[in-house]
Amino acid sequence: MPDVEYEPVSVKAVLSEMKDTAELLIDLSYSAVLSGSDELAEEVLALEERMDVLQLQARMSVLMAARSPEDAEQLAPVLGVVGAAEKIADAAGDIAKIVLEDIGLPEAMRAAIPEATEALVRTTVAADSEYVGRTLGEINMETERGVRVIAVRRASETGKRAWITNPDKETEIRAGDVLLLRGLDEGLAAVYEAATGEAYDPPEHTASPIEDLERAVDSIVTMKDTSELAVDLAYGSVLFDSEADAEEVVELEAEVDALKSRLEAWTLRAAGRVDDPIELRGLVHLAAATEVISDAALEISEGVLRGLDAHPVVAAAVEESDEVIVRLTVAEDAEIAGHTLGDLELGTETGGRVIAVRRPGEETEWVVSPDADTRLSAGDVLVAKGTRAGTERLSAMAGDPREFDA
Template identity: 65%
Template sequence: MDPLEGETSSASIEYEPVSVKDVLVEMKDTAELLIDLSYSAVLHRSEELATEVLRLEERMDVLEMRARMSLLMAARKPADAEQLAPVLGIVGAADEISDAAGDIAKIVLEDMGLPEAMRAALPDAAEALLRGVVAADSPYAGRTLQEIDLESETGVRAIALRRGNEWLLNPGPTTRIEADDVAFLRGPESAIGDVCETLTGEVYEAPTVESPDIDDLERAVDTIIHMKDFSELAVDLAYSSVLFDSEELAEEVRNLEVEVDAMQSRFEAWTLRAAADATDPVVLRGLIQLGSSTERISDTAIEISEGVLRDIDVHPVVQLAVQESDEIIARIPVERDSDLDGTAVTEGVPDADSTMSVIAIRRPDEGWLLVADADAELRGGDVLIAKGTRTAAAAFRDLASA
């Protein structure tokens, strides 16, 4: 049965005066959540998470149509059309990410099959993600996130809530959790179980994994994990290139896209070799679709940054949309002899008085280093790509300055 049977997927959409900025913010946040949920659905073999991806995909279709209507209304002269054309590219890119995430979810829903090696690799690539329905007698029900103080107490954070058909993305301190809400929480595996039981009254079952026994399959899985990380980084950098109107960042997006293309070629070769030794090659079908969808996500980053690459002035509505997103990506050069020069970074967390997470480091002599792949020590001359709140980013810049 269709997991969304009974829900309207083709309801008519009429123009209504809405802020393009607000729609773009919601599209960006929705796209990021879609990527997160789709890969977690694969990890946990979770039809519930996969179904939530399809719900969000339908929501993205509505947002895309509303954004296009509003942009058409905003173009009144040739100069407007020139500045708004790249915005249409950003709108289309977010929808393309949504479609790719939907295809990843269908790997689970259509039972295409994935090797157990995939489950063994993904826990190293992401924290645990929990989808749970808030029980009526949960201690969290009827309280705000600030009152619960969940992240400080457990390290687990709420990344979204669904209340019926309404989505609450990036919930803040004043957001109240209600009984029957569908909550999406992310955090360390060691803490997520207790939070799950408190939230839902049910025991959390961690996924079991097996080590791969085919070398080429292990290489293929390692490659797809790198493709995922590079694709997500490319999308983040693309939005940052728009925010800073940075041609340098936009060029790095292009370089990352070329790297992901090369990875996909190697991934396909290793997957085909693994098929010759696999007991049941059909289980690799889902892995192939995962590779194709991941590469599509990296392609969308070029569409987001295309206006910057073509030296078209960034339309103010785009800058406002990126700037007002709850979590930002910051590009921060580390000056020599600054407080960050020589600072250790472990699993993305710098040994400094900061809540920023370091995603990647660009070194003049080494290129890009994904911090998730290895611990590192910051050096003067490094350019950091870091994620966090706007306030935290400002303080982190001060630490990076001599």
């Protein structure tokens, strides 16, 4: 574990990096479990170690800035946000250890993942790859292959790992870069071969001896998507001082609790139908870690719920992170109303993407991780993620510019 000493750092920059790292950790850790990938799990532990350094730097800088009782009162919520991000990282590390320490997972989980669910793959760019020296905008793999680079890890001049979270169209690919790719198997195969010069070898699908394993996997995928959405909305509530966003986090946290109970019940029932119940032990660990993540999201938005003003440095850090989160309502005359996400190609048009849709009605109905066939209607509440310019454009297309008045 590296030594950490005080050094003058920007609290805003550290908080911004912590936000992006926390979001990446959730995605990586669940993907490691669903794919049974030791490589992805090891990346999680490396990022968790980086988060430990960031949280110490943030705490020291906040303590140095507090010179009066008034300063302490304003800066206390900052420590709350730091602590919540650290909890997310620790929970993600616990999820990764389910894989690395063979705590117990059904081998057939990969085969039970719904076909429409995207996979996450880690790949290293070869020196003779056609991608070397080109930007992601020039490669345009998201439009052509349906594959998105969610992060890039490259060795710095000092030999340390440096992460680019949420790379954009200006990010240039270099030989030796480790790319984390998200997409469906067909697109991933093409991108993987172009990056490495080798054929993509997807995980083998093992037939499941466990009855109804698909239900457990569906719960895990939903827990992942819901906890990610809760964290995104929590940071959005801080950025825009939005009580509506914070209240959505409360609802999502309750939904994760219900999913946790459902997965635990399924695991207990299944334990009586398998030869070795120990192989299901990791599912219990996974459920517990997910609850920690959703609780941390609630902690991030707690100040907004209690009517406390967020310290300007927190909102500025969220705004200047790689991506911002907005919550929009589709107006009656919006240009996106009545169209599917596939028709709209919002990623190309705006640089932003819709990560969830809440349908109006008596019962709250979330469509988490909507696909190309998801049709948008007037009254839908969209949660979108992207650059500030991209989300502003999407806001205009939805006919709801209110979120940017803050």
